[in-house]
Amino acid sequence: xxxxxxxxxxxxxxxxxxxxxxxxxxPCVHAASFSGGLSNIGHHLGMxxxxxxxKAKCPNLDIMVNSSKKLWDFNDKGNLDxxxxxxxxxxxxxxxxxxxxxxNNKALFCGHLTTEIPRDGVTEYSGYCTLKSxxxxxxxxxxxxxxxxxxxxxxxxxxxxxxSYMVNLLTESFFSNxxxxxxxxxxxxRGGPYWQELTIPFSKFFLTHRGRIQDRQASxxxxxxxxxxxxxxxxxxxxxxxxxxxxxxSYDYTHTEEFAYEMYERNPQxxxx
Amino acid sequence: MASxxxxxxxxxxxxxxxxxxxxxxxxxxxxxxDISKTSALFIHQGCxxxxxxxxxxxxxxAKKYAELLQNSTNRESLIIQDNLxxxxxxxxxxxxxxxxxxNTFEGRDKRRRGHVQFxxxxxxxxxxxxxxxxxxxxxxxxxxFPKGEFIPENFIQTMFNHFPEEQACxxxxxxxxEDNGLMPNEETKGVLLAVxxxxxxxxxxxxxxxxxxxxFRNINPFPxxxxxxxxxxxxxxxxxxxxSEYDAKLDVFRYTNGAGHExxxxxxxxxxxxxxxxxxxxxxxVYVEGSYNLWLRNKKLTYFVLRAxxxxxxxxxxxxxxxxxxxxxxxxxxxxxxxxICMAGDDxxxxxxxxxxxxxxxxPNLGNLPVVFxxxxxxxxxxxxxxxS
Numbered sequence: 001x002x003x004x005x006x007x008x009x010x011x012x013x014x015x016x017x018x019x020x021x022x023x024x025x026x027p028c029v030h031a032a033s034f035s036g037g038l039s040n041i042g043h044h045l046g047m048x049x050x051x052x053x054x055k056a057k058c059p060n061l062d063i064m065v066n067s068s069k070k071l072w073d074f075n076d077k078g079n080l081d082x083x084x085x086x087x088x089x090x091x092x093x094x095x096x097x098x099x100x101x102x103x104n105n106k107a108l109f110c111g112h113l114t115t116e117i118p119r120d121g122v123t124e125y126s127g128y129c130t131l132k133s134x135x136x137x138x139x140x141x142x143x144x145x146x147x148x149x150x151x152x153x154x155x156x157x158x159x160x161x162x163x164s165y166m167v168n169l170l171t172e173s174f175f176s177n178x179x180x181x182x183x184x185x186x187x188x189x190r191g192g193p194y195w196q197e198l199t200i201p202f203s204k205f206f207l208t209h210r211g212r213i214q215d216r217q218a219s220x221x222x223x224x225x226x227x228x229x230x231x232x233x234x235x236x237x238x239x240x241x242x243x244x245x246x247x248x249x250s251y252d253y254t255h256t257e258e259f260a261y262e263m264y265e266r267n268p269q270x271x272x273x
Numbered sequence: 274m275a276s277x278x279x280x281x282x283x284x285x286x287x288x289x290x291x292x293x294x295x296x297x298x299x300x301x302x303x304x305x306x307d308i309s310k311t312s313a314l315f316i317h318q319g320c321x322x323x324x325x326x327x328x329x330x331x332x333x334x335a336k337k338y339a340e341l342l343q344n345s346t347n348r349e350s351l352i353i354q355d356n357l358x359x360x361x362x363x364x365x366x367x368x369x370x371x372x373x374x375x376n377t378f379e380g381r382d383k384r385r386r387g388h389v390q391f392x393x394x395x396x397x398x399x400x401x402x403x404x405x406x407x408x409x410x411x412x413x414x415x416x417x418f419p420k421g422e423f424i425p426e427n428f429i430q431t432m433f434n435h436f437p438e439e440q441a442c443x444x445x446x447x448x449x450x451e452d453n454g455l456m457p458n459e460e461t462k463g464v465l466l467a468v469x470x471x472x473x474x475x476x477x478x479x480x481x482x483x484x485x486x487x488x489f490r491n492i493n494p495f496p497x498x499x500x501x502x503x504x505x506x507x508x509x510x511x512x513x514x515x516x517s518e519y520d521a522k523l524d525v526f527r528y529t530n531g532a533g534h535e536x537x538x539x540x541x542x543x544x545x546x547x548x549x550x551x552x553x554x555x556x557x558x559v560y561v562e563g564s565y566n567l568w569l570r571n572k573k574l575t576y577f578v579l580r581a582x583x584x585x586x587x588x589x590x591x592x593x594x595x596x597x598x599x600x601x602x603x604x605x606x607x608x609x610x611x612x613x614i615c616m617a618g619d620d621x622x623x624x625x626x627x628x629x630x631x632x633x634x635x636x637p638n639l640g641n642l643p644v645v646f647x648x649x650x651x652x653x654x655x656x657x658x659x660x661x662s
Contacts, residue, residue: 159564161568162569186493188492188493191512191567191568192614193614213481236568236570239566241566261488267472
């Protein structure tokens with residue numbers, strides 16, 4: 001028993017070391033035991049120290065000169081593993097999807113959408129494939145959020161097949177009942193052999209919760225973006241393919257809109273005199 | 274009782290389990306014939322669902338109730354909606370017969386017992402009748418709800434989900450409208466106001482639809498015509514205009530292929546592409562690539578592309594030979610120019626060769642170039658990519 005525990009600890013440590021050598025971001029690894037947890041503290045303290053040094057160096061100063069930033073450039077194969085694919089198979093559906101390198105050395109989100117409803121007697125809709133950037137972690141397994149406040153639009157260079165997709169922004173929520181909140185906007189593709197550069201302002205993103213658009217809207221909290229994702233769910237059975245060159249953000253000086261949707265009161269009361 | 278029946282309709286297995294003891298107890302005579310017939314139908318459904326566990330006894334019971342159901346001349350009970358639509362469909366599968374079935378249901382019983390179930394059944398049959406895109410049918414269906422009965426009379430009733438089954442049914446009808454892209458009209462609003470009042474959930478759903486439908490109606494920068502025809506030539510024209518350059522010229526020509534079938538080829542080429550092809554060096558091959566998918570809403574088209582490698586690679590190699598210290602050649606070449614795009618009636622090699630012959634009339638330089646057919650016929654389901662030379 002003891003031997004097993006030790007070996008598992010050393011295994012975890014080796015994984016952590018490997019990861020630490022590759023990048024400063026480590027995946028969320030739960031310690032198998034108390035001693036295992038203790039042994040990770042040194043590593044996490046080291047990470048914390050590095051983070052503090054980084055912060056002292058002001059790594060975000062580039063936003064003063066650069067009004068745009070590429071979040072993921074898929075020209076090198078490296079960014080492919082920073083995304084995860086999920087389909088409706090997780091709830092009994094039959095759609096398939098994958099995120100691979102295309103023959104042009106770009107990323108390709110492709111698969112087959114099936115709207116066949118799983119025969120569990122409860123599900124009423126099916127047919128989605130999603131692509132989501134992996135959650136990043138900093139020291140002590142704290143979630144690392146992207147701060148996109150210096151920017152106001154999403155830029156993408158894609159080549160689609162005429163179908164429409166959806167861009168999702170997942171943010172960290174303060175209350176746990178908001179954890180399924182998501183901000184979405186549509187991505188329309190032209191299709192054909194030419195690349196398409198598209199820009200989506202953050203102000204256009206609308207709030208949804210578990211796939212339902214919400215009555216009380218709010219603009220997206222750009223300070224705490226956990227992940228950015230793409231969804232294919234246009235209710236048409238068949239193959240889909242979206243080739244992606246890069247996903248980036250930038251500041252568009254001409255775009256001054258803060259939020260595209262009205263913030264109506266739900267039950268407006270007549271004003272009393 | 275109505276609420277039990279409604280919930281049972283949702284979960285047939287549970288229903289069956291619930292009603293089995295009730296049916297065979299002494300309660301049956303008190304419940305009168307309506308309920309017994311209802312149960313008979315559901316028992317029948319339930320037995321279909323759990324065939325594995327069926328005993329002979331169950332089988333006999335189900336048969337007995339099915340007989341009872343068939344033999345009953347009094348078809349006034351709430352359970353025969355399925356038959357109602359089935360009969361209407363067999364008679365004439367159109368809007369008149371569908372509305373006639375609704376009228377028949379309304380005329381049967383003053384109290385409109387089982388109208389919620391009836392509406393769920395009608396929603397199911399609406400797709401079979403091909404009426405799921407007709408707003409007037411939805412409005413007619415909503416009229417089945419009794420007016421004024423479900424309007425909450427005080428704020429507590431408003432708060433606590435007054436007549437939840439009926440509200441859920443109305444929401445389901447509105448949801449089906451939404452799924453088919455139908456905007457509710459003034460009549461829909463009037464009916465919902467008269468049935469559920471202004472603060473009920475169906476009314477909220479209607480308000481949401483009216484708000485968000487208008488927001489998203491015209492946001493697609495590459496719109497597809499509302500009614501797409503089934504004619505492949507028209508579809509090919511729409512598709513090629515969509516994916517080609519603004520000043521590209523569209524040509525469609527029909528011919529008879531080797532198998533003796535009438536077929537067509539549609540192609541687009543812009544003046545700029547024509548110039549590029551005329552200047553293309555003789556040593557570099559051009560490729561016919563395909564087939565790629567293009568979706569126009571739910572219609573899938575396939576197209577082929579005539580393109581070349583990126584010529585700048587050749588320049589890079591020349592530069593490297595002159596100056597050895599220059600930057601190394603990118604191992605992943607960028608995509609080359611596209612010269613023309615075509616859609617064919619049949620995606621055979623023969624039609625592509627015919628296309629090239631046709632293309633050569635306008636682009637004489639094509640005759641000097643080596644052409645490589647890079648055709649990928651998907652065996653079952655495959656995704657093809659651009660620039661795979």
